[in-house]
Amino acid sequence: MQELINIFVKSIFIDNMVFAYFLGMCSYLAVSKNVKTAVGLGLAVIFVLGVTLPVNYLLFKYVLSPGALAWLNPSYANIDLNFLSFIIFIAVIASMVQLVEMVVEKFSPGLYSSLGIFLPLIAVNCAILGGSLFMQERAYETLAQATVFGLGSGFGWFLAIVALAAIREKLSYSNVPAPLRGLGITFIVVGLMGIAFMSFMGIKL
Amino acid sequence: MSNKKIFIEPLFKNNPVTVLVLGICSALAVTVKLEPALVMALSVTVVTGFSGMIVSLIRNTIPNRIRIIVQLVVVAMLVILVDQLLKAYAYEVSKQLSVFVGLIITNCIIMGRIEAFALANKPIPSLIDGLANGLGYGIILVVVAFFRELLGSGTLMGYQIIPNAIYIKNGGFYENNGLLILPPAALILVGLFIWVQRSISKELIEKK
Numbered sequence: 001m002q003e004l005i006n007i008f009v010k011s012i013f014i015d016n017m018v019f020a021y022f023l024g025m026c027s028y029l030a031v032s033k034n035v036k037t038a039v040g041l042g043l044a045v046i047f048v049l050g051v052t053l054p055v056n057y058l059l060f061k062y063v064l065s066p067g068a069l070a071w072l073n074p075s076y077a078n079i080d081l082n083f084l085s086f087i088i089f090i091a092v093i094a095s096m097v098q099l100v101e102m103v104v105e106k107f108s109p110g111l112y113s114s115l116g117i118f119l120p121l122i123a124v125n126c127a128i129l130g131g132s133l134f135m136q137e138r139a140y141e142t143l144a145q146a147t148v149f150g151l152g153s154g155f156g157w158f159l160a161i162v163a164l165a166a167i168r169e170k171l172s173y174s175n176v177p178a179p180l181r182g183l184g185i186t187f188i189v190v191g192l193m194g195i196a197f198m199s200f201m202g203i204k205l
Numbered sequence: 206m207s208n209k210k211i212f213i214e215p216l217f218k219n220n221p222v223t224v225l226v227l228g229i230c231s232a233l234a235v236t237v238k239l240e241p242a243l244v245m246a247l248s249v250t251v252v253t254g255f256s257g258m259i260v261s262l263i264r265n266t267i268p269n270r271i272r273i274i275v276q277l278v279v280v281a282m283l284v285i286l287v288d289q290l291l292k293a294y295a296y297e298v299s300k301q302l303s304v305f306v307g308l309i310i311t312n313c314i315i316m317g318r319i320e321a322f323a324l325a326n327k328p329i330p331s332l333i334d335g336l337a338n339g340l341g342y343g344i345i346l347v348v349v350a351f352f353r354e355l356l357g358s359g360t361l362m363g364y365q366i367i368p369n370a371i372y373i374k375n376g377g378f379y380e381n382n383g384l385l386i387l388p389p390a391a392l393i394l395v396g397l398f399i400w401v402q403r404s405i406s407k408e409l410i411e412k413k
Contacts, residue, residue: 020388025229026313083289086307087281094274126230126311133304179403182411183226187396194389
């Protein structure tokens with residue numbers, strides 16, 4: 001249990017998707033103009049990460065990793081399908097996003113209309129694929145660890161985008177040098193937020 | 206639009222990173238050193254160019270509703286090829302790039318160019334457009350990596366550029382700027398780059 005809490009806190013603050021690895025930057029910068037839409041996209045990211053990571057974990061463990069097919073037939077023990085992982089992961093993510101979209105539309109039209117436009121965007125959000133690739137690289141041991149890592153990274157991304165959206169709302173009232181207006185100052189603000197988040201790095205978990 | 210114009214525009218005036226805000230995801234994390242940045246720029250250029258060409262070749266047969274998945278499969282296939290080549294011929298660099306090679310798949314430049322250009326144009330212009338956008342991305346990567354490596358570790362491509370004698374530990378006055386090695390410095394550098402670019406081409410300045 002303590003292990004799981006460690007992974008959760010670590011993936012939110014220390015290994016934050018945005019500030020430590022710059023993942024999901026495109027939609028992070030594009031959809032952070034006001035807090036309300038930022039909350040919508042952030043929630044969608046938490047949800048999709050929480051759903052795709054366990055699925056990809058199971059695929060990795062029982063299909064893709066070296067010797068994983070041994071449960072089918074002992075003679076398959078030498079097969080290494082690792083090179084297929086990119087294509088499998090992205091296919092899972094794209095179809096999961098589609099599936100989630102359909103389920104949400106059917107059972108919760110209110111949530112669908114608020115998340116609607118963001119869901120398809122998420123298939124090409126680097127944070128989602130990045131989550132799966134980090135899961136593969138760091139070799140989490142159990143399904144629970146992988147799921148908690150997914151939820152934690154999603155929550156870290158959510159925090160980051162809501163914080164940036166709040167700052168940008170205030171920023172629109174300030175007098176920024178003309179060539180720096182908009183995109184330029186946003187980059188610098190994100191950089192400064194990243195420096196602030198680095199203070200969590202000293203924490204050993 | 207002539208092929209030459211298609212090639213020149215994305216390099217500076219219509220740069221995918223600083224003007225269209227695409228592909229920042231993987232751009233920044235690989236710029237601590239110049240060498241991985243060059244490899245990354247080359248990989249993205251190849252993938253953007255050829256994915257544009259392939260999608261353009263089959264653009265009339267893709268059903269509109271599943272086009273995203275078809276595009277992702279084409280891109281993922283090319284990225285797998287690049288990844289395997291890097292593992293075979295440049296293993297050290299591919300270790301440094303770690304997950305970011307895989308993340309080329311979700312690099313918004315590639316999907317953006319396929320959606321905006323390759324789906325509506327012939328294969329050869331799509332190839333040129335893809336290569337040029339990849340190069341435009343590469344320019345930003347190399348500029349950022351140049352400053353980060355030179356000022357952050359005093360080297361370029363792993364060779365010592367700042368003379369050893371002037372470092373404080375050898376009795377001189379100079380010290381590497383540790384801030385530039387840290388991730389946030391890349392963001393601030395790109396912000397400054399945008400500032401310079403927009404001061405030169407005034408029409409890019411955003412309205413209030």
